Amino acid sequence: MHMPVAGPHTHTLFTVSRTMLTVVAALTPATLFGLWEFGWPAIFLFLTTVVSAWVFEVACLKIADKPIRPFATDGSAILSGWLVAMTLPPYAPWWVGVIGSFIAIVIAKHLFGGLGQNLFNPAMVARAMLVVALPVQMTTWIAPVGLLEGPSFLHGLSITFLGSQEFDAVSSASTLSHIKSQISAGATMGEILPTLADLESRLLGFVPGSLGETSTVLLALGGLLLLVTRIITPTIPLAVLGTLVTLSAICSFLAPDRFAPPILHLTSGSTMLCAFFIATDYVTSPVTTAGKWVYGIGIGTLVFVIPLRRLPRGRGLCGALDELGHAPDRNLHPAADLRTVPHRQAACAAKPAKGAQK
């Protein structure tokens, strides 16, 4: 018999690595769809990014002299790399993925102390830095042609690893960026709307966009899986989506020419990815329910406001930005948590009955 240890002597099935793997499983449908849709270059880019994230993780653990085995198998690096890959343009060259992984794992995660200590969501830090540093590579979009109609295996290799430019880039980015550029060009919403892809293809994901962000339905399904398995609570997604819908409904009601209607926001894959997978990142989001509302509403607002200010690709940036507002201090209480500690039992004693003195 072992040395006795204090109770509880039973434990839930959840562990860190099982949690991470469940999130990965929830991301899988949307990812597979993206890989199928964008073909070989996307597959190569995806693999490069995920593998390099894991390699960076192992290297960092080695340098930091931390136990490699438990941390390298916890799935967190795979998940970060996965999320980075999902937000990359599918035909981006391999080094974009590797740099993204480097930023995510080395700079955003391990420089802050590793698992559980990072101030910002690593994948979103990588995303934000890449957008600022590599505007051309990060905004080169292609039409979703499918694995079979797209570039061949070898052609795919040359696009990803040799920087071949022999493909048809589409000028317009995802739906929302398209609207934004058209509006700044002076068009009204009434003129833009007919030029967009129809609702069905926006929902299913037959639109240009980042590698894993196109399919709204599959991402929402993944989010549902996270809710059902109780990996996340519904608070943050509801707050993010609710705020976004409310704000866009008000604005498009007041100025229908200048603002997209709520349905356009809701049928954007990146909105779903943000609401279910990015905003709910454990380490960088509040843990109390009230804190989650504050935080979710903040993200929803930023997601709506930032694109108006002509910053590219609002969701990634604002994910990181909003987390700044809830940055943990040394003792790890996010600002939102500080002000919203759960209601504890009333501290005052009840008045004694019958004038009793204890």
Next chain:
Amino acid sequence: MRLPSIATLFHPLQSFSIRGGIHPETHKHLTSECEIETMPMPALIRLPLQQHIGAEAEPIVKRDDLVLKGQLIAKARGPLSANIHAPTSGRVIAVGHFVAPHASGLPVPTITIRPDGEDKWGPHLPRLRPENAAPEEIAAQVAAAGIVGMGGATFPSAVKLNLRAKYDLTTLIINGAECEPYLTCDDRLMRERAEEIADGIGIMARALGVKQVFVAIESNKPQAIEAMTRYNRALGYTFKIHVVPTQYPMGSEKHLVKMITGQETPARALTADLGVVVHNIATAHAVHLAVRYGEPLIARTVTVSGHGIRRPANLRVLIGTPVSEIIAHCGGFTEEPDRLLLGGPMMGMPIQNPRVPVVKGTNGILALTAAETPEAKTMPCIRCGRCVQGCPVGLTPFELNARIHAGDLEGAAKVGLMDCLACGCCSYNCPANLPLVQSFQFAKGKLSERQSRKHQQEETKRLAAARKAREEAIAEAKKQMMLKRKAEMAAKKKAEEAAAAAAMPPPATATAIQGEATP
């Protein structure tokens, strides 16, 4: 670990339940269909003098005394203590120390009896007719029978029955929730002895003078609910059977009160402040036996379970029966268990020595195999918030843990360390497998140690200051006395001189003498 059914992930009732809490795999099927069987007489009986909260009982037998079944062998010491009776007839072979049925395994004062096998009753306690007895008489009978809270808290029941003198009591809640996994002894007791329990509940309700009585049973015990619904009347009281959601820690006193009355007990207050008293099902049964038949508390129902036990069972055992004999009676171990526990897996205590006895608060003996216990591997906190979601008192365990690890115990106390129930939901939920509740227990111990040391220091300082003041006062008094005496001496001398001068007229001589004396 075993895979749970997917159904455990869905808990629609949770929205109408207590805050937080968890749904561990119950494992109750192991013993829920095992009828309560009476354990054969053990070879030895060991009775620790402290089986209850409060002062330890005072032994009134010596070595080699012959005792009869039901004979008082240790008397309650003070108001918060409990009598201990001989569970069977036999010879006292030692009044000394033996390993405590506690995780510490420290030696505690224990009376050891070798049963003579005749199981001969001594005089019973005088029987009471609760229909006519005064509440004080009932409470006195319960105190004489040495009954304590049998859900595990072991608080002397008579003290709780006497609360009507101090509080305006309206409600009695009988706790049949049995929310700890594995345990089914209360379930079986309700199924098999519902009528006796009902009578015990009626007696307690009468002693407390309450207006309403609830019996709270978790929804996973349909037969117990049915049995108690059939016997829901006694002594003019009709009990309401309240089915509560199956959720740990539903059986926590304050949570049960919240669930049934909707009122939240303030932190560090008693449920009696709200006019509510909570007693356990097994306690009600013991009260019935004590009042109707004059039988003291000498036996109890124990669940013997876990995958490490060959034949899991519910047993009626004499208090003081060694755990090892019970396990042997249940066919021994299937494999070397990872942990041997007294109580449930959430709040039960691990024991090292299987020869420790069953005491009044022991509701389970569990032998858990390695597959049933958590892995030792821990990971860093990832702030997932599952501990916060699980905490039934609304604390933020990960934050408490961070503060405790930073050495900031006062800070931890400020964010609610002292409100922690030690239910273990946070540790159960933690995906990083961090020892959360364990470090809270440590911190609580440390804080109370620190407080008592501080108190001691202050006391020492105060005593030292008092002593110094006293000594100074004495020195001052001495000095004053000296001065006074000196003054008196001087005055006396002066008077003498004056007298002498008056007697001797020529002052010149005296002046001359003085002049000579001066060098």
